[in-house]
Every structure is written in structure tokens, then in C-alpha cells.
Amino acid sequence: MNQKRLHKEQLGYEVPEGYFESSKKEMLNFLNEEESKAPGFFGFKAILTITVLGIMAFAFLLVQKQQVANYEINRFEELTIESLEISDEAFDDWFDEKFVFSEF
Numbered sequence: 001m002n003q004k005r006l007h008k009e010q011l012g013y014e015v016p017e018g019y020f021e022s023s024k025k026e027m028l029n030f031l032n033e034e035e036s037k038a039p040g041f042f043g044f045k046a047i048l049t050i051t052v053l054g055i056m057a058f059a060f061l062l063v064q065k066q067q068v069a070n071y072e073i074n075r076f077e078e079l080t081i082e083s084l085e086i087s088d089e090a091f092d093d094w095f096d097e098k099f100v101f102s103e104f
Contacts, residue, residue, distance in 0.1 A: 086094045
């Protein structure tokens with residue numbers, strides 16, 4: 001007995017003509033559309049570059065902040081040691097000049 005006829009009689013279903021050829025084309029078209037929508041290598045490089053630049057900027061600002069803090073601490077220590085050499089009478093003027101009116 002013919003295989004197609006046997007399937008039709010047993011299962012009650014007949015495969016339409018050209019079904020497999022057209023379905024293969026539809027699947028390949030679908031895959032091509034998906035590939036064109038996916039971000040390419042350029043998109044990945046751009047994201048990676050932005051991330052690296054952001055990390056470098058953050059590190060640079062962190063180092064700058066630390067250097068400013070170290071400078072202020074060192075300057076304060078220098079002035080504290082210098083204040084030991086100032087007489088009590090001249091201390092108020094020295095304090096105003098070094099701490100109040102100066103900019104760190």
C-alpha cells in the first residue's frame with residue numbers, strides 16, 4: 001500500500017504539497033532576521049569601551065580625592081609643628097593668618 005495513503009487513512013491527516021520546502025525557507029528567513037537584530041561586535045566594543053572609560057574616570061577621581069586629603073593632612077601637621085615655635089603673644093595673629101584667612 002502507498003505510504004501516503006496509509007498515513008492518511010490511519011491518521012486522518014495529509015501533508016500539504018510543498019510544506020517542507022516552504023517551511024525550511026520560512027525558518028531560514030526567521031534565522032536571518034534574528035541575526036540582523038542581534039547587536040554586532042561594534043556594539044559590544046562600544047559598551048566595553050564606555051565601561052573601561054567609566055572605571056578609569058572613577059579611579060582618577062578617587063586618586064585625586066585621596067591626594068587632596070593627604071595634602072590637607074600633611075599641611076595641618078606642618079602647621080601644628082610650626083605653631084610650637086610661635087610665642088603665646090603672637091599666636092592669635094599667626095592662627096588667623098594660617099588657618100582662618102588661608103585657603104587649603
